[in-house]
Amino acid sequence: MRILAILGTRPEIIKLVPVILALRNCAGVEVRLCHTGQHQALGLDLLAATGIECDHMLSRETGILLADLFPRLIAETGAVLNTDHPDLVIVQGDTATAAAGALSAFNRSIPIAHVEAGLRSGDLALPWPEEGYRRIISPLARWHFAPTAGAADNLRRENIDPAAIHQTGNTVIDALHLAREMLRSKPALGSEADTVLAALGGAPFALATIHRREQDSDDLRNIGAALCDLAQDIAIVLPAHPRPESRVLIDVVKDHPAIHVVAPFDYFAFIRLLDAARLVLTDSGGIQEEGTALGKPVLVLRSVTERAEAVTAGAAQLVGNDMTAMLQAARQHLADNTDPIPADVFGDGKAAQRIARILNASV
Numbered sequence: 064m065r066i067l068a069i070l071g072t073r074p075e076i077i078k079l080v081p082v083i084l085a086l087r088n089c090a091g092v093e094v095r096l097c098h099t100g101q102h103q104a105l106g107l108d109l110l111a112a113t114g115i116e117c118d119h120m121l122s123r124e125t126g127i128l129l130a131d132l133f134p135r136l137i138a139e140t141g142a143v144l145n146t147d148h149p150d151l152v153i154v155q156g157d158t159a160t161a162a163a164g165a166l167s168a169f170n171r172s173i174p175i176a177h178v179e180a181g182l183r184s185g186d187l188a189l190p191w192p193e194e195g196y197r198r199i200i201s202p203l204a205r206w207h208f209a210p211t212a213g214a215a216d217n218l219r220r221e222n223i224d225p226a227a228i229h230q231t232g233n234t235v236i237d238a239l240h241l242a243r244e245m246l247r248s249k250p251a252l253g254s255e256a257d258t259v260l261a262a263l264g265g266a267p268f269a270l271a272t273i274h275r276r277e278q279d280s281d282d283l284r285n286i287g288a289a290l291c292d293l294a295q296d297i298a299i300v301l302p303a304h305p306r307p308e309s310r311v312l313i314d315v316v317k318d319h320p321a322i323h324v325v326a327p328f329d330y331f332a333f334i335r336l337l338d339a340a341r342l343v344l345t346d347s348g349g350i351q352e353e354g355t356a357l358g359k360p361v362l363v364l365r366s367v368t369e370r371a372e373a374v375t376a377g378a379a380q381l382v383g384n385d386m387t388a389m390l391q392a393a394r395q396h397l398a399d400n401t402d403p404i405p406a407d408v409f410g411d412g413k414a415a416q417r418i419a420r421i422l423n424a425s426v
């Protein structure tokens with residue numbers, strides 16, 4: 064059986080590596096990769112560290128508009144399908160790469176497996192474009208690998224065949240377990256974090272990541288001003304996302320002595336920092352999941368989240384773009400000095416095995 068995984072962003076790589084490794088352990092299964100170049104370099108460290116090579120590496124100019132990127136991704140992934148002729152295609156989550164890859168496969172009657180199926184915010188504008196993309200994929204997919212019961216319920220409400228829905232857990236937890244295991248045997252994998260950890264000198268720090276498209280320049284300036292305020296109480300490490308808009312935020316915080324603006328970390332270094340952080344401030348989806356599993360207080364700079372489980376588990380708190388609320392919550396966490404209990408609401412780290420077993424048994 065030939066499977067083609069279509070990916071292109073850092074989180075897709077992180078969440079599909081465990082699935083690729085599990086499938087490659089199945090007799091008679093060949094897994095090939097098409098990287099669309101949507102994120103040119105982010106995440107390639109994890110592929111290299113796990114010995115996974117891309118069979119197709121599509122090139123991409125920087126700064127391309129989403130409206131121009133999407134049709135190109137459909138055409139380019141279609142060309143790959145025309146040569147590879149896979150028995151099935153795997154896509155992950157909610158990116159332009161995932162939606163375009165699914166449409167290309169659908170146009171060729173190639174069955175689609177959707178990893179991290181069923182996440183919904185109920186608002187097409189938040190997150191944009193991801194809520195729209197994941198809703199596009201669902202009606203086209205033959206296998207729906209839902210990370211949680213809530214995600215599975217969302218799919219059933221959309222009349223997806225219950226027999227096609229499999230609650231597996233989120234593979235981000237598989238990746239977290241893999242990264243921590245690899246760091247234990249090869250600590251040098253996380254060495255990118257050494258410099259900033261040395262600069263911190265063992266002091267507690269908050270880890271902040273801001274990358275969502277909905278954050279406009281005013282939002283980013285407000286967030287920057289709030290981070291400068293919070294930095295009076297705790298050092299902040301900010302790996303800056305390569306999106307051009309991140310410049311607005313960096314310009315506000317870059318000269319603050321207690322804010323360490325750094326390039327995006329490779330996955331191993333980031334997990335090392337996440338493990339060490341006192342507090343997490345983020346608009347990321349995956350980091351809400353990872354923070355919950357690690358028992359970190361996560362302040363979510365989004366007004367809605369498809370990770371309600373993180374909030375229920377007491378790990379995540381939605382503060383949206385209300386920086387007064389963010390500062391109050393952050394200072395409350397610092398004063399309480401009590402961390403949330405690590406929760407396995409996003410899975411037990413065996414999601415990839417379940418996905419591989421189901422796919423291997425059904426084609």
Ligand SMILES: CC(=O)N[C@@H]1[C@@H](OP(=O)(O)OP(=O)(O)OC[C@H]2O[C@@H](n3ccc(=O)[nH]c3=O)[C@H](O)[C@@H]2O)O[C@H](CO)[C@@H](O)[C@@H]1O
Binds near residue numbers: 078155190
């Ligand atoms: C709407 C939404 O929530 N959609 C999500 C979005 O993913 P995201 O929001 O999680 O995206 P990011 O925040 O970019 O990535 C986070 C990952 O990156 C690692 N990391 C971070 C900083 C760094 O310096 N070095 C790193 O290695 C970190 O450990 C983590 O695993 O799209 C995915 C694809 O479809 C979806 O699955 C997912 O629902």
